[in-house]
Amino acid sequence: MSLRDTAAIPGKGDTLVNFTHTFDLAKYADRVLDFTEWEREYWIIGDKATWNEVLQAAEEGKYTKFKVTHDSIEDLEKGVVTELPALTLALPHMPIPRCAACFFCCIRSDL
Numbered sequence: 001m002s003l004r005d006t007a008a009i010p011g012k013g014d015t016l017v018n019f020t021h022t023f024d025l026a027k028y029a030d031r032v033l034d035f036t037e038w039e040r041e042y043w044i045i046g047d048k049a050t051w052n053e054v055l056q057a058a059e060e061g062k063y064t065k066f067k068v069t070h071d072s073i074e075d076l077e078k079g080v081v082t083e084l085p086a087l088t089l090a091l092p093h094m095p096i097p098r099c100a101a102c103f104f105c106c107i108r109s110d111l
Contacts, residue, residue: 003084005062005065005066005067006066006067006068006069006079006084006085006086007051007055007058007066007067007068007069007084008068008069008070008071008082008083008084009051009052009055009068009069009070009071010070010071010073010076011070011071011072011073011076012052012070013050013051013052013055013070014050014051014052015048015050015051016048016049016050017048017049017051018045018046018047018048018070019046019048019049019054020044020045020046020047021046024044024046025044028042028044040100055068066110101103
C-alpha cells in the first residue's frame with residue numbers, strides 16, 4: 001500500500017454527493033459567458049455517488065484495498081479532519097495556509 005492508497009471519508013460515506021469534473025465545469029462556464037442575457041443563478045450537476053462508491057471504484061481500478069478512515073460529523077464540525085499521508089508530505093511545499101489544506105483534504109479525500 002502506497003501513500004496514495006489511503007482515504008479519509010466524511011461521516012459514514014453513504015450520503016449521495018454530486019461530482020462534476022473540472023473540464024465539464026469549464027465548458028459550462030464558457031458557454032454561459034456567451035449568453036446574451038443571463039439568469040440570476042445557474043446550476044450544474046454531475047454524477048451522483050456516495051464516497052463509499054467512489055472508494056470502491058478507486059480500489060477496483062487500482063486493484064488494491066485502501067486504508068480508510070471515517071471522520072465523524074462531530075469532528076468535521078469542529079474542524080478536525082484526517083490528514084492523508086501524501087498531502088501531509090506535500091504541505092510544506094504548498095503555498096496555501098495549512099487550515100485551507102485541511103479543508104481541501106476533507107473535501108477531496110485524495111481518491
